[in-house]
Amino acid sequence: MRYQFTEDLVTGNPLIDSEHKTFIQAANNVMDNLSDGTDSAAIMGTIQFLSNYAKTHFKHEEELQKETGYPDIVAHKKWHRNFETEIETIAKDITTNGISSAAVVELTRKMSILLNHIRTQDKKIALHISKSS
């Protein structure tokens, strides 16, 4: 399974888009590791990177929302915190118990939820930022 930064994911904000590209690449690295049976140390590295990168990216998006007075910041932040927790749980599960098909399914599910968040919620922030600059 490989994710692509397709046209429907473009928000139009250069920082947000470039970070989403990095996130998708990081998710592909995890998926590659999970499917090719790489040793667990390598997987721990890639999944921890994904988890940390999500936090960094969410923080940047929230700073942009704060700077521009985005009206839906509270709900957006709440969604980010929840997603961070869920990714962290998967990362811990893989680190502790090794690769399982359940973990792969769970991560795949979380990725499709995140891509949907980009298509809907992150596009709204980008639009708001472009109008307020």
Ligand SMILES: [Fe+2]
């Ligand atoms: Fe985002």
Ligand SMILES: [Fe+2]
């Ligand atoms: Fe977001």
